[in-house]
Amino acid sequence: MNNAFDPHEQAADLNAKIIAGLERLSTVFRAVIQQQAKANQLTPLQTQLLLFIASHREHLCTVTRLAEEFVVTKATVSDSIRVLVEKGYLAKQAKADPRTFSLMVTPKGKDTIIQLQQLTQLFEPVLANLTQAEQQTTWQVLIQLIARFQAQGMIPTRMCMTCQHFEKNKQGAYCHLLKSPLAIKDLRIDCPEHELIK
The missing domain is CATH 1.10.10.10 (Winged helix-like DNA-binding domain superfamily/Winged helix DNA-binding domain)
Known part of the structure; x- marks a missing residue:
């Protein structure tokens, strides 16, 4: 190792x-x-x-x-x-x-x-220096990592991909609760309306 x-x-x-x-x-x-x-x-x-x-x-x-x-x-x-x-x-x-x-x-x-x-204020200037594309790429990678750690039972989350309202198809991601398509920036890791897939 x-x-x-x-x-x-x-x-x-x-x-x-x-x-x-x-x-x-x-x-x-x-x-x-x-x-x-x-x-x-x-x-x-x-x-x-x-x-x-x-x-x-x-x-x-x-x-x-x-x-x-x-x-x-x-x-x-x-x-x-x-x-x-x-x-x-x-x-x-x-x-x-x-x-x-x-x-x-x-x-x-x-x-x-x-x-x-106020602790978040220390991070905001650093993130503000990223372009919108860089922010979205960073968010996409973070979501993928978190999803994999969750799949291993290491951390609990209430993320879109584990919610019964979420659907992913050829057109992209969709939330049936919001009745709206979801872009990468719309995906959440802590959604108040999350309902675990049964």
Whole structure:
């Protein structure tokens, strides 16, 4: 097995170069998340959980689903949720079954989310320097990679290609829910209306 982190291996192996490139990009994202988390006295995972819960439907914000989403244990998610509740960023809302609860972002949590969302601003100028064609090509490659990792069970997504409303034929991609053809730029990896193919 080749060592993709060895520059000598990378010189002769395009796959090794791609793996090393993905690692470099993940380092940038991790550094930005850590910076924002530290500024708000949160861990990176707590930051990601807070952002996710604020923008996703209730059924995706259970401890089990969050553990799957972030590829961590349920115990790790539970600990992070407990801290976010204690700090006043989240509130638990009891359900009919006493073993379950839903999570709501508090006003304090919403104020913090506004600050945390600034982390995307560091990426926007870099992406703005790409041409529209380069942006579309980048998006197409990302979708293909994510789809393959999802097929291996490594990451969950709610992407068009796994949705029962999606169809691909000779004319291209089509969404039956939107009743509209889909260009590459229209494809999503996190669609609120996603319904898994049965």
